[in-house]
Amino acid sequence: MNDKHKPILKVTINGKEYETKENETILELAKRNDIYIPTLCYHPDLCLSGVCRLCLVEVGGCRALQASCSTPVLNGMIIQTETELVNKSRRMVLELILANHYTGKSKCDKTLSCELQELFIKYKIEESRFGRPKEKRYKILDNTAVIRDNDKCIKCRRCVDACECMQCVEAIKPMYRSNELSIGSVFDVDLDKTGCVLCGQCINYCPTTALVEKESIKEVYEALNDPAKHVVVQTAPSMRATLAEEFNIPAGRSSTKKMTTALRKIGFDAIFDTNFSADLTIIEESAELLSRIKKKFLNKEESSLPLFTSCSPGWINYIEYFYPELLSNVSTCKSPQQMFGAIAKTYYANKINIHPKDIICVAVMPCTAKKFEANRPEMRDSGYKDVDYVLTIREFAKMIRRSNINLFELPDSDYDAPMGISSGAGLIFGVTGGVMEAAIRTAYEVVTKREVPFKNLDICPVRGMEGVREASLIIKNPIDEWKFLDGFELKVAVAHELRNAKKLLDSIKANESDYHFVEVMACPGGCLGGGGQPKPTNVEIRKKRARVIYEEDRALPYRKSHENPAIIELYKDFIGKPLGEKAHKLLHTYYTVRRD
């Protein structure tokens, strides 16, 4: 129905009349009009909830209070958001939650992002009239990246929704009934034995700290304090666009040149950029794409298309577990994080003449699945563990706070050469569609020796926040080697959030689509919505983060991976050819079926 024909609904909230044409809930209408209603289980990214009963309001004609998050507005509705009964009920709900919320002997860490704590402060609730739990009752549930402490859990089920509705993984469910209800893995099996892809979205949506990442801060400090170790750090593309939020700065501020200084102050020996190895990924991945296309369309041989990107470790875990029959479609390129580690402990080690055993490679990532990826047994092509420790951006912010550094009072500084030199193409890896855009910028030029036909190199059709985006590009006048591609329509698709990836995978399995190249990021918005990013998150915040990345890309001297001089030098001095022997040894990997 178009907007014109939608009936106008008139709704009264707290005595004032509001009009709406939208098919929206009481909460959404109230929020749009700046009427405060507290929430806990509700999150705009997730499905309707109605679990916590904090957002209750009085609705004329209803005997019981209504959960505003899940009650649609109806014409003529009379709503009260602040009556005595409403406030009594909200306070009671908070007291009941507190009565079952065990945070340990010490008080809560005030620096952590906790929506529950904010509500206790707002409603001036310090103790519950029902007492508090006196001891720990649940055992910790964890895997390589995620820790769940059910003593702190308030059973709002946002994590369950994120896992089930957003990611289609269903590793966790509500278990048992009544006050014995807890959130856990199905049949209480180890989290490792579920399909958990370690994406960390459960952490991002947890309103308390019941869910946190498994930290590596201690190990990193130990390495930094060990004079025998040369500690190099790589920072993920999206980090510069989001780190500031950890210091109470609204989303949308870049901290590129401050965080490099902070890393130096904390004591890292060389400050490098994952954007560098993202450029490297593009060289290899675009070569891989073109070789698969050549195999299929010129040589008419069997070749797995579409090619899936392989940068997102949550996505890799997902396809290994849920769609192993499509593993041959996944690019064999390692993720930028792992390419970085393999190059740092070979090429770079050689260059600075330090034995790789004495190099500790730390990665600061927006991601929890990266912790799992670094620990994969196959990720030791340098002869050592390629990436030793992975910190989330939240962990890194903790280190900054621990060092009493005021991030925005620091002087600017740049990344170190050579592995800190990068292009805008590497930078946009941090946002959904970025890998696709970067790959097209390079692949198109390889085939035609001309720049992609988009203004300012901005390939807008693959940008944006829709769950699945499709685009196509017709190749005209290729160079002789690629003559067979003249007039070829390159079809691509981009998906973020695993539910959208699932849609694509199902259509590919059913032979309903004919894409050549598909980018998948496990998390909403790509890495900038990753499981290791600052909390809170929502689509508005993610859009602001994306804007920072695209603006910074625009301003960089190199916009295309193959123009990055450090990459050119790396191939000339060390790797040789893309997809060559050395590239295969260090930069490519294989996948395993994770399901029994």
Place this chain on the structure above:
Amino acid sequence: MQRKFILSNDYVFWEALNKVLSEPSQDFIELIKKSGLRGRGGAGFPTGLKLELVSKNGLGEKKYIVCNADEGEPGSFKDRELLFNHTEKFIEGMIASGYAVGASMGFIYLRAEYKWMLKNLLNKIKQIREKNYLGKNILNKNFDFDIEIRCNAGAYICGEESSLIESMEGKRGEPRNRPPFPVEHGYINFPTLVDNVETFANLPYIVKYGDEEFKKYGTQKSPGTKLFSISGDCPKPGIYEFDLGCTLLDLLKACEATDVRAVQVGGAAGVTVAPKDFKKSICYSELSPEGSIIIFNKSRNMFEVLKNFTDFFKEESCGLCTPCREGVPKIAEAVDKIIKKESIPDSHIEVLMELADVMKVASKCGLGQTASNPFVYIYKNFADNHHPF
């Protein structure tokens, strides 16, 4: 007045169905609307209106009929009688409803504890199918309808219709957000008519005798008869059929109960009625007509009764919403203390009463909204200076 209407033997199988299938479906809906029949599961929603809503929703879509045979309310066993000994009656009601709303599939959602009668039910359904009252092209009226049975796994919450539907879909039994109601989005998202066994069993009689005759029983606003499962301290427990509008005194007289201290009407979620209120009439406007009547005589300690009910809710809360999940155990804790004769400060009793009030309005479904009832009723009516003994 006690009578045999639903439980009567003057019932000719499929007489009513023949009539319904020979007329436009709207006629049946109009008839039920005129009869004023209200749902016998407890909530008392007008049955005819529900039929009409399902028939109008989602035109051309699949629709489903669900017979709620999850008789989980403590003390209720009247559906068991209908399920086992009057199977054809409610199945006939289901088929007629299917015809009325345009559904071709119905389910009986059977209580876990009634699995012993599964074989019997399946057999009956098979026999009915053989006679072509179920299956394709029923009685050559170009109408298909069949019935399957789904079994509950034992959760009380699944008697609540949206939890029941979740459970039927193979999910954890928990209440949905309402709206949308099952009449719009029910089983696998299609319009679904969920009625109690007894409600369905009423339908063939209304067709047979007409709405005027039906309205002669009961009161103006609560027409018809009602089955009561009477148990507890009385010489003649069992299933009784009375006109709506009867009083507890009528029921107690019929089962010959004496020396009664209290009557629990409506099971754990119901109300505990003290003798001063035995004269109240049982109908949709006074004492809600629930099937479960439990009688306690003067030898009973009402706080032990209370403990029984609160323990029941502590076991059966689905754990979804905060007030019910966290509130019920707090009440149960206090009741335990009272039973153990530990003292509870008056101030804490006040807190619990406040909690009970909040649970009533803040819980997501009927379970949480009524779970504090026994505490409130028994404490208010039977506590003697907080020392019940």
